[in-house]
Structures are given as C-alpha cells and as structure tokens.
Amino acid sequence: MIPALTREDLKIIGYNLSRISYLMGGILLLPIIVAVIYREIDTIPFFLIGASLAFILGSLLNHFLETKKEMELKHAVVMVAVGWLLAPVLASIPIWLSNATASYLHASFESLSGFTGTGLTVATDIDHLSHSINFLRHFLQFVGDGIGIIVVSLSILGKTKISSVLAFKGEAKELGIRPSIVRTSRIIIGIAITFLIVGTILFAAAGIKEGLNPGTAIFDGLNHSMTGYATGGFSTRSQNLLFYHSVWVEVAAIVTMIIGALNFNLHYAILGGKRKEILKNIEVRILFFSLLALGFLVSANLIFSNLYTSPDSLFRKGIFHVISGQTTTGFQTAPPQHFMLLWPAFSMIVISIAMILGGCANSTSGGIKMVRIGILFKSIVREVRQTLLPRSAVVRGTFHNIEDTLITDTMIKGAAVIAMGYIVLFTFGTMITVAHGYSVESSMFETSSALGNVGLSSGITSPSMPFVVEVTYMFLMWAGKLEIIAVLVLMGFIILGLRKGIKK
C-alpha cells in the first residue's frame, strides 16, 4: 500500500522549493541589465516586483519549513513537479505587469511555454515588446530547458548532494557525467554556454549579412541562440524566423536546433575527445535516419501536391519544419495559417509524429526520445527473432549509447510506459481541441506541439484561443516536460491526501 505524504514530507518538499524561489528571484533581476542598456527604465519595476515576491516566498518557505531531513525519491518527484509550476508562476509576474499579454492566464501560458521550452506564444505584438521583456522570454527558455534550472538550483544552493541526484530522477533524466552532482551541473552549464556562443556568432553573422544593424543582429542572435539550443523556439519577431527570409538564418537555426537535441552525455564525450561516439551512438543514428525519412515523406507530399516545387523551397519549408518539429524547437519559416489552410493533412500528421518522437534523452528536447524509440524497436526485433529461433535459444539485444548496454525488460517496460503515456495524452488533447471546432489534423499538430514541448503552431494558439484549450495545452506542456510519470505521482499523492488526509 502506498503511504500518503506526512506533514514532515510536505516540509521537506516546501523547504527545497525555497531554493527554486530564490534562484527565480535572481533570474528575474537579470533582465534589468538589458533594460538599462536599452534605457527601458519603465520596465525595471516589473522585474523588481517579480524578484521581490520570489525572494519573499523563498524566505517564508525557508523560515517556516526549515528541516535538516534528507530528501527521498518521493519528495524529489513531487518537488520537481511542483517546481515546474512554481517557477513559471513567478516568472509570469513581470510578463503580466508589462502588458505583454492580454491577461494573467496568458502571461502564465507564456511563462510556462518558455520555461518548459515549448515556444507556443500568446504574447501580443511581439515586434513591439520591450527588449528586456523579450530577453526574459528567451532567457526563461535557456535557463528552464537549456540548463535545467530546477536541478541546478538544488546543486548550487542545496546543502546536500543527494537532493540534486534525486531531482534528476524526478525530471526523468539519468545524467551520469560525473559522480559529483555539482561538477555535473557545472559541465551542463559549460556545454550550454559554449553552444550559446557558437549559436550567437552564427545567428549574428547571418543577420548582419542580411542587412540588420550589428546591435540588432547580436540581440536577435543571442536570443535565438538561447531558444535554439534550448529547443524552445521563441523568437524576437512575431513572424518567427520567417521575418528574415534568409537561408543563412535558417542554416544557423538548424545547427543550433540539432546540437540542442543531442544528449548531454554525448556532448561531454565528444568535447572530451571521443569523437567517434558521434557515429556509433544509437540516438544520433536514429535521429539522423528519422529526420531524413520523415523529411522525405513531407517533401514528397509537398512537391506532389504542388505546394512547393523547387529544391530550396522544399528544404526551407518541408525539411526545416521536420527538423524544427523533431528537435522539438518550434522555429517557423511559414505562417501558422499556411499549416492550417494550405498544407496537406499527410504532411501535418508526419510532422505531428516527428514532434511526438522528439530528440535525444538527457537533452533539452522533449517528446518520447530517441533512445526509447531505439529500445522499443530493438525489443520488437528481439521478440521476432525469439519466435523464429528454437525455444532454448537466448536472444539478447544491445545498443550503444556512450557504452554498450544490454537491453533489459525493465528498460523496455519503462520505454513502453512513457510512450503509452504520450499516446494517451496526445489523444486526450486532440479530442479536446477537435471538440472546439478545429480540424483533426490541426488539432493533432497543435496538441503534439504542446505535449512534445515543440512550439510549432497551426494558428490555434493565439490570444483568442478558447479557455479550455489554453488550460489543456498548459497541462500538456507541463506533463510533457516531466515525461508524465512525475505528474502521475503528484496526482496520486494529492488523491491519497484528499482521501486519507495529511498525517503528522
């Protein structure tokens, strides 16, 4: 029988949430630098109010719930699930105060979309947002999804190492880069900053080449590099990357999106000198072949429906959106209405599948993840071989992901449970959207975009979207980020708490 949470359990969870609150306070102060540079003095109070509330909340949690007890896995899972709601709530305050969105619900949607690295936006008039608020939107994606701030907050501000290790498990990540969690966090930040610099240079150079002034090119480049690496997809432009009409900007985007979708362990191995790993790794191989296979299907469908007929338009519209979808980034080079009104249903469904498949495990991308697809595929092959061979034969499946690993039944079960969870939520979200009068293919497209933390939009997500659809997508973004299990655990504890009450 599963024990309900006790008051002591809630104290441990609340005390650890205080660190997330403190770090969010610090994060909300950073855009003030941008406000000073661009002389946007009127936005500074919004950040100060948001940061103050975060620090006050952190202090209250710290003061009233202080405990020396160590976190257990159940605390970590609940703490991470609640932390992924608390941090966006705090970050939504400056967005709401600055009137970047039409309501507080929209501000929460924007903040959650940023923090989970989704990229669906309900901001009004992005082209005229202040630089500091725009920076905050992009920075949230970088720290929330690119670095994984929930875990980093514990490893930097936490007293214990075990709490951070457990939080990794809560976030459904199995990072084994280094034994010390603090060192692991530093490596993750180091890798993120390295590729942030590379991406900024690429985007800024492309922007300057297309005639932007250097200041704008660097600002846009920094923001797009943050959201590209974080596979987030927010843009400083309301038309997203379509605004630039530039193949060079799109090439820079593809480079950052694919790098962002690679496994942190793989980055660490490659940057440490194990260059051959890039060719041997199961996730890279599956990502490579699935991108090309799905890209082929979409391009073939687009050319034979006479929507795009030249090689460059097929690449820049068809292939680009497959890469953007499967890496779960959400950069767009076509207006959302084109997806809804012009694109064939087949291409929309293929991109929806790409969005649900997702990138590599332990990366910034969402979706089911490549390693799980590989495990499920190999387990099917194993079953077929087992059936064909004599009963006494023992068939083993292995895969190479940094090291050779034997496929166990536990791995297959874990991969199948998560894949099943995604399919159930995908069906649920699609049905809710269809019930509001949208076409099936647009509903599938938008739902998989929210669930896979992608951000590609067929136009359903907008400031005028129905309330129920907006709340459903917020739930899907949150559940998708936590890979469902943590959400189910939290719900289980809530139901147990309601039935049995909180024990002392």
Next chain:
Amino acid sequence: MALRKFSILAFLKKNFDFITGVLGEIGLTVLIMGAALAICLLLVFVKSVI
C-alpha cells in the same frame, strides 16, 4: 604580461579535443543538411521525369 605570453598555437593544442568536438557536432548538422538537400534535389528530379 598575460597577453604577451598568449600563443594561439598553444591554446589550440591545449583545447584540441574541445575545438574538434564542437566542429564535429557542427559537421554532423552539415551532414544532415546535405543529405536532406540531396533528397529535395532527387524529388524535384523524379517529379520532372514523371
């Protein structure tokens, strides 16, 4: 003093694995783009033949 002692060659030697690693990852993205572009060219060719 520190600037005077700086040598690009020594820097590249010290960070060889790191730099080639970054270039290797960019190379992977270029490989994917090249293969994808080849697919697009092939499709346009097939369409023109049919």
